[in-house]
Amino acid sequence: MSNIPIVVSVLALVLVGMLFGFNIQVSNSFIDTLTSVGGTLSGLGAMAAAYISYLSIGQWKEQYKHSLIYEYLSTLEDLLHTYDREFCEKAINRDSLSFRGKVALRFEPVSMILNDYNKTYQKAREIADKKTLVKLKDIEIFSLNESVYRAFMDFDSARKKQDDFLNKNSEEEITQSPYLLDTYQNLSLEAANKQREIYKVFNDALKAVQDIRSSL
Known part of the structure; x- marks a missing residue:
């Protein structure tokens, strides 16, 4: 009888030890599981952060390209205004219409902007997308x-x-003859229309620059 309490105590201690050991094993397994899940989530988080960072860098690069192209187009627009002004001043000036003046008109005004224009134009082409590249062809110098x-x-x-007509007919003859007056007016109108065509070429080029810039 006196051994019964001892046996019960030993069995109780063994059972407690087994239960304690079992609980520890479950706890360790749970901790390992949490650690594994945490590691997986951390890895996924790192991947997500890297992807977001990649997208951000890509967006930043695109914005930087747009900013550069916008700047280049503004420079091209300024140069076109210079070319427009220099060419039209000489083209409309009757004193520049000698043979030598006509030949010079083909090269001198554009030479004032040629180097800067080409450098800026090529820089824009290097970073432009396909759609913009097509549009840039409209302003090739x-x-x-x-x-x-x-x-x-x-x-x-x-x-x-018009000048030949004026050389052959005096002002008095033109004003007194409805036919001559009508002929002179038609010649004047034709010259004015052709002059506007010069302006139109420049205006179309400037509009092309502005359209490209607004599409960025």
């Missing part, structure tokens, strides 16, 4: 210069007809 000079030659031809 050599093509633009050809269009401007062609418009000038048409204007010069129309104005020469």
Whole structure:
């Protein structure tokens, strides 16, 4: 009988030990599970952060490109205004219409902006997307210069007809003859229209620059 309490006490201690050990094992397993889940979540979080960072860098690069192209287009617009002013001042000035003056008109005004324009234009092309590249073709300087000079030659031809008419007919004869007056007015109108064509070439180029810039 005296051994029964001892046996009960030993069994109780063993049971407590087993239960305690079991609880520790479950707890360790749970902790390991939490640690594993936490590690996975941390990894996913790091991946998400890296992806967001990648997107942010990509967006920043695109914004930086847009900012640069916008700046380049503003520079091109200023240079086109200079070209427009220099060309039209010489083209409309009758004193510049000698043969030498006409040849010079093809090269001198554009030469004032050519280097700066080409450098800026190429910089814009290097970072432009495909859609913008197509639009930039409309303001390529050599093509633009050809269009401007062609418009000038048409204007010069129309104005020469007007001058020849004035050389053959006096002002008095023109004013007294409805036919001569009508002819002179038609020649003047043709010259004015051809002059506007010069302005239109420049205006179209400037509008193209503005359209590209507004589409960014």
